[in-house]
Amino acid sequence: MxxxxxxxxxxxxxxxxxxxxxxxxxxxxxxxxxxxxxxxxxxxxxxxxxxxxxxxxxxxxxxxxxxxxxxxxxxxxxxxxxxxxxxxxxxxxxxxxxxxxxxxxxxxxxxxxxxxLPPAGNDIFEKKAQLLTIKRNTPEGSYRLKSHHFLNNIYAKREIGNFPDVEGIFLTENDELAEGIVSNLFWFNEGTLFTPAVETGILNGITRQFVIKLAAKLGYQVKEGFFKPEVLETADEIFITNSIQEIVGIKEWNGRYFPGKQGKITQLLFQQYRQYCLLLSSKTELDKEV
Missing domain, CATH: 3.30.470.10 (Aminotransferase class 4, branched-chain amino acid transferase, N-terminal domain)
Known part of the structure; x- marks a missing residue:
């Protein structure tokens, strides 16, 4: 190579x-x-x-x-x-x-x-989500950079072990939902898509930004904010995102089972994502005909 x-x-x-x-x-x-x-x-x-x-x-x-x-x-x-x-x-x-x-x-x-990588297929991946005991460290500056400073993530990965079908979920120091070890977190409940706010100290993922814009384009309300982990207990669907794994359904959280890759909104967003991944260079192009 x-x-x-x-x-x-x-x-x-x-x-x-x-x-x-x-x-x-x-x-x-x-x-x-x-x-x-x-x-x-x-x-x-x-x-x-x-x-x-x-x-x-x-x-x-x-x-x-x-x-x-x-x-x-x-x-x-x-x-x-x-x-x-x-x-x-x-x-x-x-x-x-x-x-x-x-x-x-x-x-x-x-x-x-x-x-x-193999050519992109039409199958959605799914994982289990595990709450981490280690907290998400605060950004070194006013916002989180995608920097070489990765020790917090490494400690988190060691906590859950070498299991590719499990994603660890960080809480902030205030015990609010933050993000995954290498992903951003979303959940859907009663017609609204939720995700932790950038102000929690998470990385503002490029796929995160795209999915927020895509969901809004599809007519869904999107709420960013500060949330306790208990809100996931009543979620209809949970999924995580990053630029390599794309949109990944969560099938289990805290002993409760969720639709995972079978979730209707997860599937819809993934299908839309798959249509655009061969076309777009920027999320702003969602506002144009492609």
Missing amino acids: YVYMNGELVPKDQATVSAFDHGFLYGVGLFETFRIYNGHAFLLEDHLQRLNKGLSDLSIKKNFSKQEVMAALSLLLEKNGYENAYIRFNVSAGYGEVGLQVEPYEVPNVIIYPKP
């Missing part, structure tokens, strides 16, 4: 960064994960908008255009022979001396990691 590194295609076992990279030393770096569907990078513009804002906030002097990234992806996918892939787009701060740096980072390291 080849990775894209600073403008070059490099065999994965030859891709290296300096031991003085501040992404390694201090976690100063960001990443985005998204899917390639038959060569199309779904919601790429939204991912880059979030990435570019985060880089500016971290004083990493880099800004990515859609054209630049698509050119890199095209080279990478062709070299590896992939038409459908998982992409991790990684930007670390780059070289710096030992010690905390206040000056901007001028030469970041840009690495794009691909993994092959």
Whole structure:
């Protein structure tokens, strides 16, 4: 497998960064994960908008255009022979001396990691949801970045173990619903779609934003807010989202069973999602005819 590194295609076992990279030393770096569907990078513009804002906030002097990234992806996918892939787009701060740096980072390291995926099918996945005892840490700044700082998530994954059919659900320090280890949380009840507010400290996932807009387009009321975990007990359906797993039905929570992938709203949103994943570069295009 080849990775894209600073403008070059490099065999994965030859891709290296300096031991003085501040992404390694201090976690100063960001990443985005998204899917390639038959060569199309779904919601790429939204991912880059979030990435570019985060880089500016971290004083990493880099800004990515859609054209630049698509050119890199095209080279990478062709070299590896992939038409459908998982992409991790990684930007670390780059070289710096030992010690905390206040000056901007001028030469970041840009690495794009691909993994092959099968063509997207029409089957919805489902999982069990497990309440975590470890709480969601608060963001380091005014909002949560998709950064290299991932220890809270790693501890959470260790708590539930290596079970791919289980997603751990974080609570905030105030015992309110937050998000999954690698997902955002939704539930449907009496005609309304609910999800924790960004102000709880969760990552504002790109798929989360798309599903909120998609549900509203379909005529559903969407409420973001602060919720205790007990509200899930009376939910009609629960599902989680992320850019790789898409929309995943939850079939069990706290000893109670739910429709999971059989949920009517979960299925409807997934079917709509599947129609758009080959077409859209931004959620704003939902407002246009495609």
